């Protein structure tokens with residue numbers, strides 16, 4: 001979005017960018033949205049053994065959720081995993097709909113899901129796990145994959161990525177993203 005009026009004098013620092021809400025750059029959005037989509041699948045895949053094991057150790061990104069908020073018991077484990085995955089799915093959908101899934105907006109979106117999905121979201125939060133933690137897990141997971149060069153190698157090989165405008169201030173600003181999303 002352009003701010004049309006400017007009283008800045010010539011030679012002042014160019015600080016306006018085209019980032020959504022002044023912070024979400026096109027590249028950060030791509031990274032976070034893609035990570036959310038991947039997570040919603042990978043959580044289910046890595047959770048297949050969880051019921052047998054009776055815990056969510058090894059479930060993708062579950063290590064970012066505080067241990068005392070994780071489910072106990074075989075049945076709880078399965079619905080927790082489905083809920084955790086479903087929240088990432090909603091995060092992805094919001095990014096794709098040009099909405100930013102900040103904690104409040106995400107909670108509102110989750111509260112509007114169909115009843116059967118809401119059951120899963122409740123199962124995720126049964127031991128006190130918060131929606132904020134999912135957003136933190138998203139940013140941490142994205143940062144890790146990026147820093148290990150996993151993300152670029154897997155998702156940034158085509159013209160879609162190259163065509164995304166860069167923002168020197170906001171691209172890869174993980175701390176800012178976490179603050180803005182999870183608060």
Ligand SMILES: [Zn+2]
Pocket residue numbers: 017018019022023024025167168169170171
């Ligand atoms: Zn920017």
